[in-house]
Amino acid sequence: MAFEDIGIDLGTASVQVCQSGRGIILEEPSVVAVNTRTDAVLAVGDEAYKMIGRTPSYIQAVHPLEDGVISNYEMTEKMIQYFLRKCCKNSVFKPRVVLCVPSGVTEVEARAAVDAAVSAGARKVYLIEEPVAAALGAGIDISIPNGVMVVDIGGGTTDIAVISLSGVVTKTSIKLAGQKMDQAVIRYIRQSRGILIGEKTAEEIKIKIGTVYMEDSDPDMEMEAKGRDLSLGLPRKFIISRRELMPVLQELAIQIVQSVQSVVERTPPELVGDIFVNGLMLTGGGAMINGLDRLITQRTNIKCTLAQDPIECVAKGTVKAFELLNVLQDGFFPVSTHNH
Ligand SMILES: Nc1ncnc2c1ncn2[C@@H]1O[C@H](COP(=O)(O)OP(=O)(O)OP(=O)(O)O)[C@@H](O)[C@H]1O
Ligand SMILES: [Mg+2]
Structure with missing residues (x-):
């Protein structure tokens, strides 16, 4: 039933x-x-x-x-x-x-x-x-002989796969996704401000003002957050802007793009042709980081679609x-x- x-x-x-x-x-x-x-x-x-x-x-x-x-x-x-x-x-x-x-x-x-x-x-x-599962959840018909590429960026891993006829043709999985971005935010705030923030605060900063591609997103957007001043041991507020944080997150996003490229390199040419036409589907919560679709398209020439409700795919x-x-x-x- x-x-x-x-x-x-x-x-x-x-x-x-x-x-x-x-x-x-x-x-x-x-x-x-x-x-x-x-x-x-x-x-x-x-x-x-x-x-x-x-x-x-x-x-x-x-x-x-x-x-x-x-x-x-x-x-x-x-x-x-x-x-x-x-x-x-x-x-x-x-x-x-x-x-x-x-x-x-x-x-x-x-x-x-x-x-x-x-x-x-x-x-x-x-x-x-x-x-x-991500491809099915994004509404892709994976049963036909037509290559589709799915990039699922979760908390812990990014999975990149080319699927055709219901099977995985080429794939890779890297341990770089949303949580690595949070850790990078923590490291950056510690280095630049001498303030230690928790993982929940880091995630909030990433979601609110994080971007990996600056064009057409508001660079002056900023937010206030709190942490512990490492030298004084006391609570302290600070302000961080989208512009300042961008390079920190972009560096990680570029590694994801490089993995996409490595999967394309290993994919049979007919399927690469399909991907060029169909584009790639982004799923997973980590894929919602601002600007990722544009960064991938700029660097690979492959058009990207962010799935509807990526976290639920x-x-x-x-x-x-x-x-x-x-x-x-x-x-x-x-x-x-x-x-x-
Ligand atoms: N709007 C957003 N912008 C950027 N990142 C986001 C956004 N919403 C959620 N995330 C991130 O998405 C990640 C969680 O995604 P998801 O729920 O798909 O992961 P998961 O399936 O649990 O992990 P995995 O697939 O690696 O096992 C978290 O790192 C979270 O910070
Ligand atoms: Mg997942």
Whole structure:
């Protein structure tokens, strides 16, 4: 039954659950708060996110998926179970689940994630590759012999893939995405102002005034933020402008552009021709950084489209994949067909 089909995007920054017929039913940060004295999990998702940077020493708010890999298996398992149970608590039937794990995870880790979903009550679990899910969620017909390029920029990883006939032809994955940009903002404010800011403040600065391409965006836009003065140890306010921050973020965006170029170089010429015509699709939250589409087009000659609701593409794509179970080859391996 369709309404028992659930797709989970297990992202580095956030977890989203999508249900066929209903759309996104859960979206929470992929954060777990643990008591390090007892190893007990205190909070998951939204609740745990509020604790970041505000915990006493024995409580730690951790991102169990870091840099697009499962850095803490136990926490990841707890997180999957928490979210799945939250979504299915009123459900009589056990759901079928399409799970999208970060592309850097090993087969062992992917299986572990599948097992966690099964132990949380899934009837059957399939894995899907992130760029394939992203393409489906962005509304691209991947089943035809026509090359499409998808660039999914999440929190931890950027996945770049050329897809044709429902399979991934060429791809790469780099550990450079939204969170690296936040870290660059933190570093820059420390170097230029001697002020230490937290990761949430850095993300806010990036989203509000960050850009990677100056033309036609207001360079004088600025914002005020707060942090701790490193020499005095006291709180201090500062002002930062879009113009000042631009080179810091652009340097990272250029590395993403170079990876796009390297994938194009490895792609068969017929498909490169298709990409030239079709352009590339940008998905993932990190793709929303101001000016990225223009920077890519300027440097590669490929036109870019930012998907609608880029953050939701992968989760929506996981549910769409249920319609294509028999068509999809690569990127949709029924690793687990556990029947319980
Ligand atoms: N408007 C915006 N401008 C720039 N960046 C944004 C914006 N909105 C969200 N982001 C960034 O998007 C990132 C999260 O994107 P997303 O939810 O797609 O990641 P994820 O799927 O959890 O990670 P991954 O795919 O790497 O596992 C964060 O780094 C966040 O700061
Ligand atoms: Mg993602």
